[in-house]
Amino acid sequence: MGESLTESRTEPALPAPDGQRDTQPRRAAGAPDSRGPIGAPGPGEEHEAVMLLDRARAEVDPVLRAALDSLPGPMRRIARYHFGWEQADGSPAEGGSGKAIRPALVLAAADAVGGPDARKGAVRAAAAVELIHNFTLLHDDVMDRDATRRHRPTAWTVFGDADAILAGDALQALALRLLAQDAHPAAPRAAALLAGCVVELCTGQHADTALERRGPGEVTLEEVLVMAEAKTGALLGSACAIGGLYAGAGEADVAALDAFGREAGLAFQLIDDVIGVWGDPRRTGKPVGADLAARKKSLPVVAAFVSGTPAGAELAELYARPTEKEDVEHIARTVERAGGRDWAQSQAADRMALAMGRLARAVPDPEAAGGLLALAEFVTRRSS
Amino acid sequence: MGESLTESRTEPALPAPDGQRDTQPRRAAGAPDSRGPIGAPGPGEEHEAVMLLDRARAEVDPVLRAALDSLPGPMRRIARYHFGWEQADGSPAEGGSGKAIRPALVLAAADAVGGPDARKGAVRAAAAVELIHNFTLLHDDVMDRDATRRHRPTAWTVFGDADAILAGDALQALALRLLAQDAHPAAPRAAALLAGCVVELCTGQHADTALERRGPGEVTLEEVLVMAEAKTGALLGSACAIGGLYAGAGEADVAALDAFGREAGLAFQLIDDVIGVWGDPRRTGKPVGADLAARKKSLPVVAAFVSGTPAGAELAELYARPTEKEDVEHIARTVERAGGRDWAQSQAADRMALAMGRLARAVPDPEAAGGLLALAEFVTRRSS
Numbered sequence: 001m002g003e004s005l006t007e008s009r010t011e012p013a014l015p016a017p018d019g020q021r022d023t024q025p026r027r028a029a030g031a032p033d034s035r036g037p038i039g040a041p042g043p044g045e046e047h048e049a050v051m052l053l054d055r056a057r058a059e060v061d062p063v064l065r066a067a068l069d070s071l072p073g074p075m076r077r078i079a080r081y082h083f084g085w086e087q088a089d090g091s092p093a094e095g096g097s098g099k100a101i102r103p104a105l106v107l108a109a110a111d112a113v114g115g116p117d118a119r120k121g122a123v124r125a126a127a128a129v130e131l132i133h134n135f136t137l138l139h140d141d142v143m144d145r146d147a148t149r150r151h152r153p154t155a156w157t158v159f160g161d162a163d164a165i166l167a168g169d170a171l172q173a174l175a176l177r178l179l180a181q182d183a184h185p186a187a188p189r190a191a192a193l194l195a196g197c198v199v200e201l202c203t204g205q206h207a208d209t210a211l212e213r214r215g216p217g218e219v220t221l222e223e224v225l226v227m228a229e230a231k232t233g234a235l236l237g238s239a240c241a242i243g244g245l246y247a248g249a250g251e252a253d254v255a256a257l258d259a260f261g262r263e264a265g266l267a268f269q270l271i272d273d274v275i276g277v278w279g280d281p282r283r284t285g286k287p288v289g290a291d292l293a294a295r296k297k298s299l300p301v302v303a304a305f306v307s308g309t310p311a312g313a314e315l316a317e318l319y320a321r322p323t324e325k326e327d328v329e330h331i332a333r334t335v336e337r338a339g340g341r342d343w344a345q346s347q348a349a350d351r352m353a354l355a356m357g358r359l360a361r362a363v364p365d366p367e368a369a370g371g372l373l374a375l376a377e378f379v380t381r382r383s384s
Numbered sequence: 385m386g387e388s389l390t391e392s393r394t395e396p397a398l399p400a401p402d403g404q405r406d407t408q409p410r411r412a413a414g415a416p417d418s419r420g421p422i423g424a425p426g427p428g429e430e431h432e433a434v435m436l437l438d439r440a441r442a443e444v445d446p447v448l449r450a451a452l453d454s455l456p457g458p459m460r461r462i463a464r465y466h467f468g469w470e471q472a473d474g475s476p477a478e479g480g481s482g483k484a485i486r487p488a489l490v491l492a493a494a495d496a497v498g499g500p501d502a503r504k505g506a507v508r509a510a511a512a513v514e515l516i517h518n519f520t521l522l523h524d525d526v527m528d529r530d531a532t533r534r535h536r537p538t539a540w541t542v543f544g545d546a547d548a549i550l551a552g553d554a555l556q557a558l559a560l561r562l563l564a565q566d567a568h569p570a571a572p573r574a575a576a577l578l579a580g581c582v583v584e585l586c587t588g589q590h591a592d593t594a595l596e597r598r599g600p601g602e603v604t605l606e607e608v609l610v611m612a613e614a615k616t617g618a619l620l621g622s623a624c625a626i627g628g629l630y631a632g633a634g635e636a637d638v639a640a641l642d643a644f645g646r647e648a649g650l651a652f653q654l655i656d657d658v659i660g661v662w663g664d665p666r667r668t669g670k671p672v673g674a675d676l677a678a679r680k681k682s683l684p685v686v687a688a689f690v691s692g693t694p695a696g697a698e699l700a701e702l703y704a705r706p707t708e709k710e711d712v713e714h715i716a717r718t719v720e721r722a723g724g725r726d727w728a729q730s731q732a733a734d735r736m737a738l739a740m741g742r743l744a745r746a747v748p749d750p751e752a753a754g755g756l757l758a759l760a761e762f763v764t765r766r767s768s
Contacts, residue, residue: 072587074594139553143546162527162593165549166586169523169556173586176560177579180572188564188572195561202550202557203456209546210458 049378052371056104056126063127067174078167082138082155098150101379102129102239108371109243109257112363118247124182125190125246129239131175132194136201136235138168143209172198186245193245197238204230211297216305216316224302225266233265240372244362256362263355264376270348271380273298274341277332289328292335295319299347304340311338352380433762436755440488440510447511451558462551466522466539482534485763486513486623492755493627493641496747502631508566509574509630513623515559516578520585520619522552527593556582570629577629581622588614595681600689600700608686609650616656617649624756628746640746647739648760654732655764657682658725661716673712676719679703683731688724695722736764 068079080086087093103126110122140146141154142164148154156164179191207227211219240261244254276291277300291298297305304315315334318327335341355376363369452463464470471477487510494506524530525538526548532538540548563575591611595603624645628638660675661684675682681689688699699718702711719725739760747753 071583074590075583075587135553139549143549163590165523165527166590169519169553170583170586172553172556173560173579173582176557176564177576179564180560180575180579191564191575192561195557195564198557199455199459199554202554203459206458206547206550 045374046378048370049374052108052375053099053101053104053378056107057100059107059123060100060103060127060130063124063178064130067127067131067178070174071170074163075167075170078155078159078163079134079171081158082134082167084150084152088153088158100130101375102133102235103127104375105236105239105261105372106243106246108375109240110247111243112247112368112372113244113249113253113257114247121184122243122246124178125184125187125242126239128175128178128190128194129235129242131171131178132198132201133235135168135171135175136198136205138164138171140205142168143205184246186242186248190242190245193238193241197234200230200234204228204232204234207231214297216297216302216319219297219302219305221299221302221306224297224299228269228299229262229266232269233262236265236268237261249362253362256358260355260358260362260372260376263351263358264379267348267351267355267376268379270299270344270351273300274344274348277301277335278341289332292328292331300335300340300344302340303343303347304335304338307338307340307343309338311335314338348380352376429758430762430765432754433758436492436759437483437485437488437762440491441484443491443507444484444487444511444514447508447562448514451511451515451562454558455554458547459551459554462539462543462547463518463555465542466518466551468534468536472537472542484514485759486517486619487511488759489620489623489645489756490627490630492759493624494631495627496631496752496756497628497633497637497641498631502627505568506627506630508562509568509571509626510623512559512562512574512578513619513626515555515562516582516585517619519552519555519559520582520589522548522555524589526552527589568630570626570632574626574629577622577625581618584614584618588612588616588618591615600681600686600703603681603686603689605683605686605690608681608683612653612683613646613650616653617646620649620652621645633746637746640742644739644742644746644756644760647735647742648763651732651735651739651760652763654683654728654735657684658728658732661685661719662725673716676712676715684719684724684728686724687727687731688719688722691722691724691727693722695719698722732764736760 064083065085068076068083068085071079077086077090081088084093084098106122106126106129107119111119137149138155141149142156142161146154147157154164155167159167176191176195179187179194182190204227207223208231211223211227237258238261241254241258244257249257273291276298277289292301301315301319304312306312311334315331315338318331318334321327356373359369359372359376363372448467449469452460452467452469455463461470461474465472468477468482490506490510490513491503495503521533522539525533526540526545530538531541538548539551543551560575560579563571563578566574588611591607592615595607595611621642622645625638625642628641633641657675660682661673676685685699685703688696690696695718699715699722702715702718705711740757743753743756743760747756
């Protein structure tokens, strides 16, 4: 269910709307003093995001490790392998368990609305969100037959489909148990919200598979955007909303935080799809062009299909042909000629602008909103 | 994860320990006035169980239907098909969604401890338990490649593996959302208990698969019993414990109710395995002998393996041979000669005796315990 923000896809790919790169640190785009809806983070802002991610990882890791340690042996082993904490043979690994974007969003949202105490109270919920994310990764990899994640063989390739499915099931249960055992007054609402999000993630994954089975001409851009929001936006939105709940935010602000995360997630997915076609394979977990080779209907590709341009028609023909490796560069150029790349980048900029607007509503103080902003810009522009 | 109590396997298979069938209705075996640890239910008792199941189904169905209706279209369709409420083409079906044993146990336990008001308050929790059960059925069928359930093609054979997995994921989420949205003070503890149970169910399913991969001589009876408790006993135990929680039972009584359900579940599994080898194929959801044809290491089979008898050695040889349909009757006779059938039946009687003892501890009043008793006897002796 969704490309993973924890994958190390790379490159700043989102242009500032004026075509310039904004080199000044900025605290809160969308806030009254911001100079535009979107811009590249300055070194200070990127540094802030990295710091927030490291801090979230440090805060959440003990809860995650304790949760996984509570699993009986075989389930624990699969889960620890998936998190990058163990090798397939059970020996310890220096884990690349991902960037902790979602826990960082939970904690940053709690902090933005309620300050450090609220942040501290939301650590368990942040871990729950990360467990849900990892449950969906385990299952998605089985369904999509993806063989690599975080530069390692996926769990199903090592332990088999059945055990990867079971480990995913167990992680969902652990996530909701963490919240059920959390005495914080927001925990039941957070649990209900997160469980509802799981349903949306499932629906998004279903839609993705269903769309892949249809011909190029039978898929609309709206359908792919709705799917991407469910697959990727929903959990980022829930992360922000749950942070707000733990900080005692009112209903409207929780909804605005949810919308902020959703729009930022959609911006991320657009950029991720762009990187998936044109990015640097040495710096991503997946070979570039793999989506094209697999004839995936990613966002820029569908935009190209529906462009009504000669290049779009050519692309549909190319997609109908049997997969050949040498096609990939030509296909990428065709998507670009049909406007798929430009559309995805400007659509991402629009989504980020919407995200900023929602953030400004939920957290009017630019200083307080800074962490969430830095994280949102990091995921759509990250260079490491 | 686990044979389903909702499967319509048949035949009273558990002998009274003295070899006689007890024809008098009895309110609470294990209670001071009971005449033995186990006995066949009289017509009144069986009638009571059927009544309790019908009533539980009637109480829980609206909650289940509302929960499934909250799913987006595609997930709803798969879930409703699985529950037997829809045909594969989406037209309505007269559903055989199972006997509602688990919800009936939740409600009977609540009633036994806290009376009708407690029962009424536990309906949502009863529906949550049934959703968890169905989530595991959807996933188990995918993993085990089982093609038939409740006399219909399993969901994965109709909708594909991916969608069956996703629908299962969504049902787990719905279950825990029902509890998260339940204002009853017992709901968080029930949710934590149920989530812990999911982990145990996953572990049991994993153990089952792992045991099947090992040779006949490499599996101990203890291992198979532990696996069966996790796969089948755990959720029956949780159902009873959750009913107790909703009725305000103390910790020791909740634990005793859990143990009652577990032991009854193990008795059920033993009997189910016996029926799976020697039962009436016209009255079960599966062909009799299928477990033998698939060389399943069911409880009576493993008991035969480890019997140290010549028939046990012969069985190991038979299991090593390639599967041939005509073997099945001969294999069944060999299991019986090695004592596998007798062991399973007396083990089931022992487990039921243990269950009665635990029940008498949690609910000393035989009148109050009657519903739980009737249900436990029904599942291990059911004739319809």
